[in-house]
Amino acid sequence: EVGGDEAVELLRLSAILGHREGAALFGRLMLLGITGLGPTQDPEFPKKSERAWALRILLKSSELGSHLAQTYLGLLYSADAGKTRSGTHLLYLYMGASGGDALGQLALGWRHSLGLGVPKSCQAAVLYYDTPAYLVVEKAREPGSNLLGTPLKARISSKTVRWQKQKKEGILGNKMFDAVGRLVSKYMPNSDDRQETDMLQYYEYRASAGHAAAQTAMGEVFLSGSNGMPQDFKRAAAYFEQAYAGKDSEAAAQLGHLYANGLGVQQSNATAMKYFQKAADLGSAHGMYGLGYMFLSGFVEDNGGRVNTKTGEEVELPAAIDVDKAIYYLTKASDRGHVEAIFLLGVMYLNGWNANSKRIIAKVRDVIRRDDSHIALAKESDTHKAYHYLQVAAYAGHPIAMYNTAMMRLLGMGTSASCPAALEMLKPLAERLDPETKLLEYANSAVSDGELDSSALAYLLAGYSGMEVAQSNAAYLLQHINFDVVSAEGGDGEDGEKLAIDLHKYAAEQGNMASLLAIGDIFFYGYGTNRDREKAAAWYRAAAEQLKKDSPSSTLAGGRPRGAASSGDDDLELTPGQATAYAYFNLGVMHQMGIGLPQDLHLAKRFYDLAKVHGPDGPPTFALFALRAHKVLERVIPTVMKATETALDLVSELLGTAGPEETDTVQILPILVLSLFSVILPLVLLVLIMRLQGRGLGL
Numbered sequence: 252e253v254g255g256d257e258a259v260e261l262l263r264l265s266a267i268l269g270h271r272e273g274a275a276l277f278g279r280l281m282l283l284g285i286t287g288l289g290p291t292q293d294p295e296f297p298k299k300s301e302r303a304w305a306l307r308i309l310l311k312s313s314e315l316g317s318h319l320a321q322t323y324l325g326l327l328y329s330a331d332a333g334k335t336r337s338g339t340h341l342l343y344l345y346m347g348a349s350g351g352d353a354l355g356q357l358a359l360g361w362r363h364s365l366g367l368g369v370p371k372s373c374q375a376a377v378l379y380y381d382t383p384a385y386l387v388v389e390k391a392r393e394p395g396s397n398l399l400g401t402p403l404k405a406r407i408s409s410k411t412v413r414w415q416k417q418k419k420e421g422i423l424g425n426k427m428f429d430a431v432g433r434l435v436s437k438y439m440p441n442s443d444d445r446q447e448t449d450m451l452q453y454y455e456y457r458a459s460a461g462h463a464a465a466q467t468a469m470g471e472v473f474l475s476g477s478n479g480m481p482q483d484f485k486r487a488a489a490y491f492e493q494a495y496a497g498k499d500s501e502a503a504a505q506l507g508h509l510y511a512n513g514l515g516v517q518q519s520n521a522t523a524m525k526y527f528q529k530a531a532d533l534g535s536a537h538g539m540y541g542l543g544y545m546f547l548s549g550f551v552e553d554n555g556g557r558v559n560t561k562t563g564e565e566v567e568l569p570a571a572i573d574v575d576k577a578i579y580y581l582t583k584a585s586d587r588g589h590v591e592a593i594f595l596l597g598v599m600y601l602n603g604w605n606a607n608s609k610r611i612i613a614k615v616r617d618v619i620r621r622d623d624s625h626i627a628l629a630k631e632s633d634t635h636k637a638y639h640y641l642q643v644a645a646y647a648g649h650p651i652a653m654y655n656t657a658m659m660r661l662l663g664m665g666t667s668a669s670c671p672a673a674l675e676m677l678k679p680l681a682e683r684l685d686p687e688t689k690l691l692e693y694a695n696s697a698v699s700d701g702e703l704d705s706s707a708l709a710y711l712l713a714g715y716s717g718m719e720v721a722q723s724n725a726a727y728l729l730q731h732i733n734f735d736v737v738s739a740e741g742g743d744g745e746d747g748e749k750l751a752i753d754l755h756k757y758a759a760e761q762g763n764m765a766s767l768l769a770i771g772d773i774f775f776y777g778y779g780t781n782r783d784r785e786k787a788a789a790w791y792r793a794a795a796e797q798l799k800k801d802s803p804s805s806t807l808a809g810g811r812p813r814g815a816a817s818s819g820d821d822d823l824e825l826t827p828g829q830a831t832a833y834a835y836f837n838l839g840v841m842h843q844m845g846i847g848l849p850q851d852l853h854l855a856k857r858f859y860d861l862a863k864v865h866g867p868d869g870p871p872t873f874a875l876f877a878l879r880a881h882k883v884l885e886r887v888i889p890t891v892m893k894a895t896e897t898a899l900d901l902v903s904e905l906l907g908t909a910g911p912e913e914t915d916t917v918q919i920l921p922i923l924v925l926s927l928f929s930v931i932l933p934l935v936l937l938v939l940i941m942r943l944q945g946r947g948l949g950l
Contacts, residue, residue: 454469
């Protein structure tokens with residue numbers, strides 16, 4: 252087994268020897284800074300120079316025909332399209348994709364879906380996404396795969412980024428800081444690791460104290476081999492047995508799974524059925540699914556009988572296939588949200604296995620006796636029911652259901668034919684493939700380690716392959732760090748702040764409404780561009796009106812439900828209602844203060860009212876209070892000024908005529924105080940509101 256450092260060294264040697272794919276892999280690692288070394292083996296080798304060398308290696312590997320290198324060059328040149336020869340990035344992407352590189356296929360699928368430098372064609376996009384999507388399905392069918400596993404799509408924000416402070420050159424220099432950092436990272440686990448260890452120790456303690464839920468949790472840890480623990484089916488079975496003694500329904504279902512598959516225990520269909528039945532009686536959806544699956548397969552007893560085939564081999568004959576019971580238990584499990592049960596029901600209805608149980612059983616037995624797996628079952632498929640169940644499972648993240656739903660939408664089976672609807676399913680499924688998920692995993696870990704420059708590049712590459720979360724994350728980092736993409740000529744590439752605007756636009760095209768607000772903030776404050784308050788208002792208005800364009804049935808966009816909030820509270824994850832409320836609030840502020848828009852207190856009130864309708868009541872309520880104060884002061888100030896002038900005239904008549912300078916001095920003081928009060932009070936109130944709100948003109 253080769254370690255990480257040894258693997259890097261082997262790739263470096265293969266690159267020196269001119270091996271095409273070895274050079275491409277080493278160039279990719281060097282580009283992302285994973286090797287940590289330049290060609291001189293100097294840890295202080297400048298990162299920018301290291302990337303320039305990586306570019307040369309990728310170019311040489313591409314000339315030798317490496318499709319991996321061609322794809323990465325295409326992605327790099329996509330970010331630097333303004334300074335390279337026109338169409339160079341597309342040429343490299345086409346070469347990489349035509350050679351079977353999945354990342355290149357993802358990039359071209361995304362470009363064809365939006366018409367970015369290529370003809371806009373849903374059919375072409377589907378063709379490019381189909382191959383990587385099907386590869387994901389094939390992986391999902393492998394034993395032990397997590398069907399519902401999804402790539403880590405963490406959104407970064409000011410709460411999650413660890414900003415590195417500038418290292419100061421002192422007596423010890425930067426090398427000492429680097430050495431200390433390496434020691435800390437090697438011998439001190441990070442906070443996530445400590446939290447995971449503490450949680451595991453807590454569950455172990457609770458399990459030893461007889462807590463059934465903790466015992467089940469520990470069993471699942473050993474069953475899957477997660478949380479740093481090795482996979483151990485026997486220990487998993489022991490924990491499940493303890494939890495089952497405490498009447499834990501999930502433990503009973505897991506025991507049924509172990510006995511059905513012979514994992515850590517003696518295989519026994521009858522024992523598995525017993526545990527599945529107990530779990531179902533206790534209300535476990537997993538137990539109901541187990542019963543349904545066992546009845547559908549027919550292996551509900553240990554001695555199902557054996558028959559001879561033409562080859563003389565013996566195979567076990569299902570003793571009790573019962574499709575009616577299978578549908579009954581699977582339906583009960585699906586009503587409780589069990590995704591596998593929902594998917595299996597869709598497959599059954601698609602194949603017509605609900606039509607005539609006896610005929611199906613006879614046909615299955617006939618297939619087994621004749622040893623001919625290509626005989627089609629007699630079926631009367633119900634495509635409408637099948638589509639319903641498969642679509643529900645697809646939205647729950649089941650990869651095989653997602654692919655089948657996409658194909659049914661494309662062919663018009665059980666629903667109206669729609670290429671965009673099929674693409675809506677294929678894109679997020681294809682984005683689960685390793686090339687893109689590995690880039691995201693590396694980018695996320697680099698953010699945690701404070702390597703923001705490397706993280707920005709990884710997000711940038713993933714973003715130009717079409718993943719929306721990578722686009723928004725890359726844009727966020729490029730707004731806050733100094734970053735240059737190395738150009739084809741080896742000089743400085745496209746300016747990072749200009750790239751941020753493009754990436755936000757791409758993310759907005761895929762339904763990220765927070766990116767529309769971010770573009771508005773960029774023009775409002777002049778981040779990487781000239782300050783333009785009118786353009787800022789236009790982008791805020793676009794964000795406000797986006798909700799009207801999206802139909803209520805909008806579903807997936809960029810690999811996530813359109814407008815669905817994630818589990819975190821990151822700045823770049825907003826529902827359509829929240830984004831609309833923020834946009835209306837910003838427009839209200841701009842109209843009230845006359846910033847970038849004509850001052851119009853009536854329009855300001857209208858926008859505050861709309862923000863109150865679409866979002867939380869608090870901030871707009873305070874803003875409306877400040878607006879009323881603003882209106883009152885505007886009406887009162889002229890009256891107060893006129894009364895002050897009258898009073899001053901009266902005083903002048905009583906005390907005698909004052910000189911012009913004295914009169915001006917006496918009159919200007921109250922007017923100045925009142926004017927400042929009328930302007931400052933609404934501003935103070937609005938600042939407080941926006942800080943409470945957490946957003947509003949970028950605050």
